[in-house]
Amino acid sequence: MKKPLLSLILLLLAFNTYSQIYLNPGxxxxxxxxxxxxxxYTNYLDGFNGKQIPDLSSYWSAAELKQRxxxxxxxxxINDxxxxxxxxxxTILYIRSKSKYVHIKTQFSYADSSGNIMTMAVTNHYIGTDDHKKPYFINPMTENLADWRIKTVRNVDFYYPSNHKFNHRRADSLIKNIVKLEKEWNLKPIHIKYYLSDDNDELYKLRGFDYTVMMGNKLKPSGISDDRDNQVFCGGYGENYFHEVVHVYLNRLHIGSPIREGLAVLYGxxxxxxxxxxxxxxxxxxxEHQEADLSKIEDFWYTDPYTNPGSAIQGMICKLVYEKDGINGLKRLMTYKSYQELFEKEFNVSTEQLNAFLRQKINEEAT
Structure with missing residues (x-):
């Protein structure tokens, strides 16, 4: 047994000398x-630099790139x-060669100041080869959607697990909200892929994760949007998670705005x-926390797992402006590039006055 074990160790060391990827023993x-x-796979990961991503056409099939x-x-x-x-x-935990692809399971982690391993995600990548022996990625969703169902209502394709009973009433309500949004903002319909599940963890597994730091904990409605490919993932709120659909429609109109989340909260x-x-x-x-300083609104993002205070405050700001000046007020609000500019021009409030101003408005709106 010693010789095979030694060979394995030498192979691991040899691989790690030219790769940023580590191999788990075995x-x-x-x-x-x-x-x-x-x-x-290693070349692909090496191609990422900051927010820049490599040329995806070198790694993904034309069919996949046509879809997304x-x-x-x-x-x-985890974030943007x-x-x-x-x-x-x-760290690669698992590799298995199958008939259609090589399956690679990877843990992405870091060590904290005490040396404890903090796992951020465990992913599944599938790598096939074409007729010319050229490797390419296979989207896990292509594999995982085989057991899901699809129903199209107007401009929305709803994808849902086979054990979920599709709620037509909620779907119609979502479409009603979309039509109203399109008319108010003078927008054309956007074809949206809407993935829903009663459990948000199931949506992460659909995308190819075994684990992310966003999984687990008590079930509550949550979702993410993707305005690059016009898709949303909505867990625990069925067919009418309008918040994420608003992001698909309006995010692209206000790329530089610090308050885009407020629009989604206002509407959905x-x-x-x-x-x-x-x-x-x-x-x-x-x-209960008089020490909380709202003049640094970007730092006030967590109170408990059920409320994002920053999002709530952004929604409140949009609500105040909408009640005063309607849709034109919202369009004006979205042109500001910083919170300082927003509060000074829209509310005549300086940074020094912001904490007192927001506390007062929050109390008024809450009561």
Missing amino acids: VDTTLTEVKTALRF KIPDQLIYA NPLYAQGYRP GSMGHPIKWHLKRVNQYLR
Whole structure:
């Protein structure tokens, strides 16, 4: 047993000398197709630099690129920065060569100041080869959607698990909200892919994750939007998660605005609740935490797992402007490039006055 073990260790060391990827003990890389897949995978990860992503046409099939500009649904696992470019250590936990592809399971993690391993995501990548032996990625969603169903209502394709009973009433309500939004903002319909599940963890698995830091905890409505490819993933709120659809329609119109989230909260609430529900929770928190400084609104982003105070405040600001000047007020609001400019021009409030101003408005709106 010593000789095979030594050979495996030497193979791991040899691989790690030319790769940013680490191999967990026991991962077998001796097969030719596995070596090819690993080199391909390593080159792909090496191509990420900050928010820049490599030429995806070198790694994905034309069919996948026709469906999505960003076919890799694992890139934005945590935030708007690519998972592969945030300095996390990629460790391959599992490799298996199958008939259609090589399956690679990778842990992305880092060590904290005490040396404890903090896992951010565990991903699944599938690498096939074409007729010319050229490797390419296969989207996990292509595999995982086989057991899902689809129903199209107007401009929305609803994808849902086979054990979910489709709610036509909620779907019609979403379409009604979309039509109203289109008329108000003078927009044309956008063809949206809407993936829904009763459990948000199921949506992460659909995209190809075994785990992300966003998974687990108590079930609550949540979702993410993707205005690059006009798709949303909505967990726990069925067919009418309008918040994420608003992002698909309006985010692209106001790329430089710091308050785009406010529009989605104004129209669609947040985490399944309207603005006022969240402002009541924020108001109670502020009463109990007089030290909280709202003049640094970007830093005030967490009170508990059920309310994002920053989003609630943004929604409140949009509500105040909408009640005063309607849709034209919202369009004006979205032109500001910083919070300082927004509050000074829209409310005549300086940074020094902001904490008192926001506390007062939150209390008024909450009560």
